[in-house]
Amino acid sequence: MNYWLFKSEPDTWSWDQQVARGAAGEEWHGVRNYQARNNMRAMKIGDRGFYYHSNVGKEIVGIVEVSAESAHDSTTDDPRWDCVHIRAVKPFVTPVTLETCKVQPGLEKMVLINNSRLSVQPVSPEEWRIICELGGVDP
């Protein structure tokens, strides 16, 4: 099992909208960045990820799960781009802000902090544990 982080601007697609999709999940379309795409290609069904609200909120608000492995992105004809499907698993009791992550020991190497522009990124098991604890949920 690997861990990831998915970014979305809540004005475009929010956690609540993701939750509304239920167990069926939602195609994580729109990624046009090779690194982010490659991360999605490395995902397996059942892998977990954090759901981060960029721009508005700037906080991790919940946990999602990969519900379909990477396949062609239906929003483009360009064969280069594909994406996974994800579904909401559970919300954080306490959202974990970017600000908190920046000062939290153990999170110094987080991609979220060091490469703020990558929209789909890996999370280490240790980072996963720390952030779940801060969020008030079981890892």
Add this chain to the structure above:
DNA sequence: GCCAACGTTGGC
């Protein structure tokens, strides 16, 4: 709204 950081595009 600004702008730094970064990725992509395309001319040469």
Add this chain to the structure above:
DNA sequence: GCCAACGTTGGC
């Protein structure tokens, strides 16, 4: 294959 120009992301 280099690199200047341009576009986008996302924190502030």
